[in-house]
Amino acid sequence: MSQPKPRTTTRDIRQANRLQILHQLLLRKSSTRQELTRLTGLSTATVAHLVGAMLAEGLVVETGVEIPQIGRPTTILALNAAGGACVGVDVAETYIHYELYDLMLTNLARYDLALPSSKIEPEEVVQLIVTGFDTLLAQAAMAREKVVGIGISIPGPFEHATGVSVFAPTWGWANVPLKAMLEERLEIPLYLDNPLKFNAIAEAWFGGGRGIDTMAAVVLGTGVGAGLVIDGKLYHGSSNTAGEWGHTIIVAGGRTCRCGNQGCLEAYVGAPGILQTLLEIDRSSPLHFPGDQTRSIEAIATAAAQGDAMALEVVNRTAVYLSAGLGSLINFLNPEVVIIGSWVGALLVPIMWEKLLSLVERQSLERPYMAARIMVSDMARNSVSLGAATSVLEEYLAKEGRRSKRRLTEKGAER
Ligand SMILES: [Zn+2]
Known part of the structure; x- marks a missing residue:
């Protein structure tokens, strides 16, 4: 039998209330106690008490006074942006993207590094993360001590319990203890996960998923997958591999996928899969630039937009495959919103939009289809790095809450 669940204590409730206030301050940039x-x-007394404690800790600051036409002036509150910094690193198959943010998630610096298309060893990636982090801080003249944590996205499944990168197919990695390797070098709180999760966090906080309870944030890039938000929370699954939607089999006995199975969605709508479709139509297509996925997909998008028949055929076939995957996702999850993101999604989905929607409608059940709003992501910033930095901030705010409660208890100020 399973262990009884731990009871929710008044401390947990206070912690949750505190995070609610911090979230609102983060989303609105500034607010008042009344707002x-x-x-x-929450009650007026609870907000006053919690805000008072956060002001005393320096986590929140007063930035001015609002004078209404009627009534008393009210103090404007904001998070203490300069109180620290957080970093988001997106380690992808072809690049590493680093971003530095203050505690209000305003971007302070960014840095990009191209990765060789060959296999790369875990030690090399660790070294690049460490040196890239130093470069990023130097760019913004940010002191290392001010960084409250680093969020790092790595391709493939990541296991939180062990800190192990389970499987990164492009590089041939299996069971790499990446978190321990990085901790040894960085000595700063780390938060690791894969791009599906971080992209979903960014969409839920800043994109089309704001205020949405049930959402699928689809990633359509070199790899394909979805981050799932269920009942307002990121869904991890029992071993943090929920959302591996790209490995849904859409063609029984079809193309071999890099996961080893046959007929996975990713083998048709991930960038390499789309290029395979192109080569199946014309083995010597001028739209194909061997060894350069990005340039090839861009060439298909440009040619299709100009009415090129071959490019349109590739886009149409991709729409058929993608709609099969989206239809299943909508039937299975019954989401309010499906957001299609990442670079292949941004380049190709707008071109296939009308056709894609009519195909999804045909391939999903009426009720879940009617309930779902399908959209292309409007996030201008790198959503994975932003999501990684947001996760760091959430961890930090939660921990600061626990720490400061201890401090307050020691002072006897906690009610
Ligand atoms: Zn697969």
């Missing part, structure tokens, strides 16, 4: 009371649904 926070309205937005969180």
